[in-house]
Structure formats: C-alpha cells, structure tokens
Amino acid sequence: MPQNKDKFLNKILYDGILKGDNTILAKAITLIESSKPEDKKKSVELINSILPKTGNSLRIGITGSPGVGKSTFIDSFGSYLHSLNKKIAVLTIDPSSSISSGSILGDKTRMERLSQLKDVYVRTSPSKGSLGGVGRKTREAILLCEAAGYEIILIETIGVGQSEILIRSMVDILILLIHPGSGDELQGIKKGSVELADIIVINKSDGELKTLAEQTRKNYKNALHLLNSPTDGWCPEVINVSSIYDEGIPEIWKSVENFLSITKSNQSFEKRRQLQKIEWLHKIIEDEILSIFENNIEMKKFIRKIEQNVIKDSESPYSAARKIIAKLILSSKQINIAS
Amino acid sequence: MPQNKDKFLNKILYDGILKGDNTILAKAITLIESSKPEDKKKSVELINSILPKTGNSLRIGITGSPGVGKSTFIDSFGSYLHSLNKKIAVLTIDPSSSISSGSILGDKTRMERLSQLKDVYVRTSPSKGSLGGVGRKTREAILLCEAAGYEIILIETIGVGQSEILIRSMVDILILLIHPGSGDELQGIKKGSVELADIIVINKSDGELKTLAEQTRKNYKNALHLLNSPTDGWCPEVINVSSIYDEGIPEIWKSVENFLSITKSNQSFEKRRQLQKIEWLHKIIEDEILSIFENNIEMKKFIRKIEQNVIKDSESPYSAARKIIAKLILSSKQINIAS
Numbered sequence: 001m002p003q004n005k006d007k008f009l010n011k012i013l014y015d016g017i018l019k020g021d022n023t024i025l026a027k028a029i030t031l032i033e034s035s036k037p038e039d040k041k042k043s044v045e046l047i048n049s050i051l052p053k054t055g056n057s058l059r060i061g062i063t064g065s066p067g068v069g070k071s072t073f074i075d076s077f078g079s080y081l082h083s084l085n086k087k088i089a090v091l092t093i094d095p096s097s098s099i100s101s102g103s104i105l106g107d108k109t110r111m112e113r114l115s116q117l118k119d120v121y122v123r124t125s126p127s128k129g130s131l132g133g134v135g136r137k138t139r140e141a142i143l144l145c146e147a148a149g150y151e152i153i154l155i156e157t158i159g160v161g162q163s164e165i166l167i168r169s170m171v172d173i174l175i176l177l178i179h180p181g182s183g184d185e186l187q188g189i190k191k192g193s194v195e196l197a198d199i200i201v202i203n204k205s206d207g208e209l210k211t212l213a214e215q216t217r218k219n220y221k222n223a224l225h226l227l228n229s230p231t232d233g234w235c236p237e238v239i240n241v242s243s244i245y246d247e248g249i250p251e252i253w254k255s256v257e258n259f260l261s262i263t264k265s266n267q268s269f270e271k272r273r274q275l276q277k278i279e280w281l282h283k284i285i286e287d288e289i290l291s292i293f294e295n296n297i298e299m300k301k302f303i304r305k306i307e308q309n310v311i312k313d314s315e316s317p318y319s320a321a322r323k324i325i326a327k328l329i330l331s332s333k334q335i336n337i338a339s
Numbered sequence: 340m341p342q343n344k345d346k347f348l349n350k351i352l353y354d355g356i357l358k359g360d361n362t363i364l365a366k367a368i369t370l371i372e373s374s375k376p377e378d379k380k381k382s383v384e385l386i387n388s389i390l391p392k393t394g395n396s397l398r399i400g401i402t403g404s405p406g407v408g409k410s411t412f413i414d415s416f417g418s419y420l421h422s423l424n425k426k427i428a429v430l431t432i433d434p435s436s437s438i439s440s441g442s443i444l445g446d447k448t449r450m451e452r453l454s455q456l457k458d459v460y461v462r463t464s465p466s467k468g469s470l471g472g473v474g475r476k477t478r479e480a481i482l483l484c485e486a487a488g489y490e491i492i493l494i495e496t497i498g499v500g501q502s503e504i505l506i507r508s509m510v511d512i513l514i515l516l517i518h519p520g521s522g523d524e525l526q527g528i529k530k531g532s533v534e535l536a537d538i539i540v541i542n543k544s545d546g547e548l549k550t551l552a553e554q555t556r557k558n559y560k561n562a563l564h565l566l567n568s569p570t571d572g573w574c575p576e577v578i579n580v581s582s583i584y585d586e587g588i589p590e591i592w593k594s595v596e597n598f599l600s601i602t603k604s605n606q607s608f609e610k611r612r613q614l615q616k617i618e619w620l621h622k623i624i625e626d627e628i629l630s631i632f633e634n635n636i637e638m639k640k641f642i643r644k645i646e647q648n649v650i651k652d653s654e655s656p657y658s659a660a661r662k663i664i665a666k667l668i669l670s671s672k673q674i675n676i677a678s
Contacts, residue, residue, distance in 0.1 A: 048655040055652075194565055195534075223562045226533055274650045281649050284660035310620050311613045313394075316387040321623035 006042055014049050020149045022121050029123055032140045047140055050147040055273070057089075057146045060256070061167040063157045063193060064177030069203045070156050071110035072243040073177060079113045080249045081152055082120060089121040089150035090114065091141055093158065121150060139170050139280060164193040168230065169279050172269060173259055175199045175252070178220065180213035194220070195227045199237050199255050206242035213240050232268040234259055299331055345381055353388050359488045361460050368462055371479045386479055389486040394612070396428075396485045399595070400506040402496045402532060403516030408542045409495050410449035411582040412516060418452045419588045420491055421459060428460040428489035429453065430480055432497065460489060478509050478619060503532040507569065508618050511608060512598055514538045514591070517559065519552035533559070534566045538576050538594055545581035552579050571607035573598055638670055 016024025032043040064070050078088050114120050138155060145153050157167045168174055176197035200220055205213035220238045229236055237255050241248035263269035303324060309315035355363025371382040403409050417427050453459050477494060484492050496506045507513055515536035539559050544552035559577045568575055576594050580587035602608035642663060648654035
C-alpha cells in the first residue's frame with residue numbers, strides 16, 4: 001500500500017530530523033523543494049508534524065548584491081558563532097545551479113572554513129524556481145533546520161528584485177552587505193534594500209579600501225537619518241567588517257545581541273514572529289488560490305484580454321471588474337477543495 | 340419612475356461637467372464620494388460615461404508632513420501655472436473636516452491667491468474615509484476634473500502612513516515637500532516617501548532658514564544616490580523653494596517640463612498610465628470582493644479565529660489555509676453578482 005509506505009518514509013524523516021541527522025535533513029529539504037505533485041502532500045504532512053518543534057532559533061537574513069562577499073562574510077561570521085559553541089545552519093542559493101537536488105559543491109569552495117566543521121549544516125538550494133534569490137521553500141527549510149536543533153540559521157539571499165522584501169518576512173534580523181564606495185559608485189547596489197536592514201555591513205573594509213570604507217560607513221550613517229527603521233525601538237547600525245581578516249565580526253554579533261535584548265524586551269521580536277506566521281498563512285492561501293486558476297488557461301486569457309480593453313479605454317474598469325469577478329465565482333463553483 | 344429620474348440627473352451632471360461648470364463638477368464629486376448605496380450605481384454610470392473624455396491632463400501629486408507648507412506651495416505654484424495660462428484644478432483633503440460635503444472654507448484661508456482666481460477649481464474633500472490623506476475616490480475625482488477640461492491637476496496629500504504609495508499610483512509625477520533641517524531634525528518627516536518622489540522641494544528656503552535649507556538640499560542630493568528613482572530614465576531633483584516669496588517656483592515648473600519631455604520620449608509616462616489603469620482595475624476587483632465578505636461577519640470571525648490558532652501554533656498554516664479557502668468557496672456559491 002503506497003499510503004502506508006508514505007507514512008513510513010515520513011516517520012523516518014521525522015525521527016531523523018529530530019535526532020539531528022544531517023543526511024536526513026538534506027533529504028527532507030529536497031522533498032519540500034520538490035515540485036512533483038506526489039511530493040506536495042508528503043511535505044505538507046512533514047511540516048505539520050515537525051511544527052511543534054520549531055521556532056526556537058534565531059533567524060538571520062544576509063543580503064547584498066553579487067560580488068559583495070556574502071559567502072566570505074558567512075564563512076567568517078559562521079566560524080565565529082561556531083567558536084561560541086552555537087549550532088549553526090546556513091541556507092544558501094547556488095546561482096549557477098539548476099539541478100533539482102541540493103548541490104554542496106559550490107559551497108565547498110565558497111565557504112572553506114564552515115564546510116570543514118562537521119556540526120555546521122550548509123544547504124545550497126538551486127536557484128531554479130526561486131524569486132530573486134529566495135527559494136520557494138526557504139520558510140519551510142528554516143523550520144526543518146529548527147526541528148533538527150540548529151540555534152542560529154543564516155539565510156543568504158542575492159539582493160535582486162523583490163528578494164529582500166521576501167526574506168524580511170522570514171527572518172528576525174536582516175543584515176545588508178555593502179561595497180565600500182560612495183556617490184556614483186553606489187549606483188550598482190540595490191538601493192531600496194537599505195530601508196529593510198537592521199545592520200548594514202561595509203564589507204571589504206581592509207587594505208586599499210579601508211579609508212573609502214570608513215567614509216562609506218559615515219555616508220550610510222547619515223543617510224539612515226532619512227529612512228525608517230524596519231524594527232520598532234531599534235536604530236539600524238552601520239559596521240565596518242573585513243571578512244577575510246575576521247575584523248568587525250565580534251562587533252556584528254554584539255550588535256545582534258543588542259538587537260535581541262531590545263526587541264525581546266519591547267515585544268517587537270515576538271510581534272514580528274506572529275505577523276510572519278499570519279503572512280505565511282496568507283501566502284499559502286494565495287498560492288493555493290493561484291494554483292487553482294494557474295492551470296485554468298481560459299481564465300488567464302480572459303483576464304489578460306479584459307486588461308487590454310481597459311488599457312485601450314474600450315472598457316471601463318468597473319464593468320471589467322464585474323466581468324472578472326463573475327467569472328471567478330463561476331469557476332470557483334466547479335472547484336472541489338475537499339481532496 | 341426613479342430610474343428615469345436618475346438618468347436625467349446623470350445627463351445634467353454629464354453635460355455640466357463637459358461644459359466646465361464648476362458647480363456641477365462639485366456636485367459630481369460629492370456624488371462619487373458618497374457612501375450611500377443608492378449613489379454607488381449612479382457614480383459608476385457617471386464615471387463610465389465621462390471616461391472617453393479623460394486622460395488629457397498632467398496629474399501632479401504634492402505630499403509632505405503637516406506644517407511643511409503644502410497649501411502655501413500650491414498657492415504659489417498654482418498661481419504661477421495660472422499666469423502661464425494653464426487651466427488648474429486642485430484636489431485637497433481638509434484634515435479638520437469630517438462633513439460629508441466638500442467644504443471650501445478651509446481653502447479660502449489656506450490658498451488665498453488661488454481661491455480668488457475664478458477659472459481655478461479648488462476642491463476640498465473631507466478627511467473622513469480617506470486613507471492617510473488620500474480620498475477614497477481621489478482617482479475618480481481626477482477623472483471628473485479632466486472631463487471638465489482642466490489641464491493640470493494638483494493633488495495634495497498629507498504625508499502619513501501609506502498615502503504616498505497610494506498617491507504614487509494615481510499621479511504622473513510626485514513632488515515631496517521637505518522642511519529645512521538636517522540630521523535629527525529630519526526625524527519628524529515621513530522618511531520612506533523620499534524614494535517615491537520625482538522632485539524634492541526644500542520649502543521655506545528663505546530668511547533665517549536659507550543657509551540650513553541649502554545644506555538640506557545637499558544632504559538630500561547625496562542621499563538620493565542611495566535610493567532608486569521611482570521613474571525610468573529620470574534622476575530625481577532637489578530644489579530650494581520659498582513659497583511665500585515665490586522663489587524657485589519657475590525652476591519647479593522647468594523640472595516638471597524636463598520630466599515630461601524625458602518620460603514621454605522614453606515611453607515611461609505612457610507605461611505608468613497603463614499600469615495605473617490595471618492597478619485601478621485590480622483595486623476595484625479587490626474592493627468588490629472585500630465588500631462581498633465585509634458584511635459577512637461570520638466569515639470575518641472565522642478568519643480571525645483561525646489566524647489566532649496559527650499564532651498559537653495550535654493549527655498548521657496549511658490546514659488553516661485549506662479551511663479558509665473551503666469556506667471562501669462555499670460563501671461565494673451563495674453570491675449573486677448579476678445585479
């Protein structure tokens with residue numbers, strides 16, 4: 001009986017994850033990342049079963065444009081946290097990979113020190129199906145790592161498009177990495193993301209770039225006066241770091257600890273977590289409704305056609321809206337959600 | 340027969356608007372702003388009928404925190420545009436008013452010069468029912484003014500909450516007014532809005548504030564390097580203005596003309612207008628669907644209860660999502676959209 005076999009496999013995954021078996025954790029993440037319809041039900045059941053064992057980690061997002069040195073920073077920061085006896089997991093996206101199973105090869109070279117530490121878990125997910133560097137299933141992967149007992153989860157994202165907004169809705173604290181440079185040299189970075197960060201790291205603050213990096217820090221410090229803080233009661237910090245010389249790394253951790261102490265005492269940590277759960281719920285609802293209509297080519301065509309009419313002024317938005325809603329309701333009557 | 344009477348009234352409104360009769364224009368805006376159910380159908384019909392006569396104006400959004408001098412700026416800028424023989428309409432929100440009909444009293448004192456010019460139309464809507472200073476029906480009011488032949492429409496919004504994001508989706512160009520001041524003095528302004536503005540005006544650049552205002556201009560000019568431009572091909576400008584001495588006002592208009600020339604030649608003007616139409620369509624769809632469930636107290640209670648379960652971890656987001664979707668579909672089967 002295939003259903004019993006499924007239950008048996010899920011039990012193996014569940015037990016393995018809770019024992020902290022990294023091979024099984026990797027298999028579980030591969031399962032939840034699978035886009036095969038037959039894996040969807042299994043992964044929902046797995047997440048449901050481990051949910052009571054989650055929520056106890058600190059979730060740190062690390063973002064920045066390509067080439068800013070995210071991997072080197074994570075290698076240095078992660079090794080430091082490891083030296084403090086913290087159990088670390090790292091979730092990264094391999095931009096070059098589009099293989100459906102998580103390849104570790106890229107990180108062996110990208111995170112030299114971390115990959116040699118046996119009790120650090122590094123997971124590289126393929127960029128395929130990810131939105132601007134955040135995996136489709138990053139939220140679920142975080143939960144699996146938590147169930148496996150990891151205390152600090154570092155989530156690396158490429159700072160492009162909407163990925164920062166997405167990662168912001170999954171982490172407790174967001175660290176943005178910035179290149180030393182000022183004025184026009186900053187044009188290349190994803191600028192809107194500054195407003196989402198709790199800590200801004202001027203990476204590569206060493207050698208010839210040291211003076212420029214200090215100037216950049218001051219520029220950002222000033223610019224932050226013009227921006228809102230993403231977190232209640234917390235004033236974002238700007239810190240110079242040299243990841244290759246491990247300089248500024250203890251300061252980052254001190255800043256994170258400060259952040260935790262403030263946000264846990266003013267409840268904003270807990271409030272954010274609660275909001276994120278609601279966001280996740282609504283994301284699932286949205287995905288489910290979308291998937292109902294995604295395969296409905298007729299519906300998609302219909303909406304596109306009506307939108308074009310509205311653009312060309314051949315139809316008023318009011319009558320267009322009415323037509324679309326009527327069609328939506330008509331379609332929904334043919335849907336059976338019970339399965 | 341009431342339906343014939345409705346048609347007759349709409350015909351009077353339609354003809355009056357197209358003739359540029361300001362009294363009738365005011366009546367029409369009051370109608371579309373009405374929240375009475377019996378007025379909704381009439382206003383949809385009115386908007387549908389005037390739609391072919393719209394789209395020919397330049398829509399300028401003007402935002403900034405309370406006390407920054409928006410009314411004085413509009414008085415000065417509007418008078419200048421009038422002196423260039425432009426037909427001007429001004430849509431403002433009266434923060435003190437919650438009367439359901441548009442009161443003009445506030446603006447008589449707030450915009451002294453403009454209110455004395457007979458061919459300038461100033462409409463003050465009550466703040467009641469508005470989201471952060473943008474009226475619920477500002478989009479429709481813009482269309483009515485366009486049908487009445489106004490060439491430039493200035494839309495004033497109080498820079499609080501989500502109002503800038505909302506106004507950004509309605510205008511061709513957004514002007515943000517800023518107080519002279521720097522560093523901590525800037526804490527009071529709505530900071531996220533900087534990124535949405537095409538032109539930043541340092542208002543009150545006169546008298547004792549003149550030096551500070553010039554410094555503020557430089558600070559903003561530098562800070563803009565860290566932010567994205569809201570408009571393709573346009574680099575936001577920062578301009579010192581003294582609204583009470585009419586200084587810097589011609590420079591603002593020159594900047595607007597520059598903006599138009601660039602955005603019309605690179606198509607971003609037209610593309611934004613098209614996107615805004617689609618956004619409006621989806622806003623109407625959203626409103627309609629919301630209104631279907633808004634009166635459904637049982638549904639609202641159900642969603643709140645399930646959200647609380649998810650927050651308390653007593654229910655997984657997956658099963659919660661499934662329950663909500665099932666209920667939504669069940670409810671929609673009882674809805675009749677044909678009316």
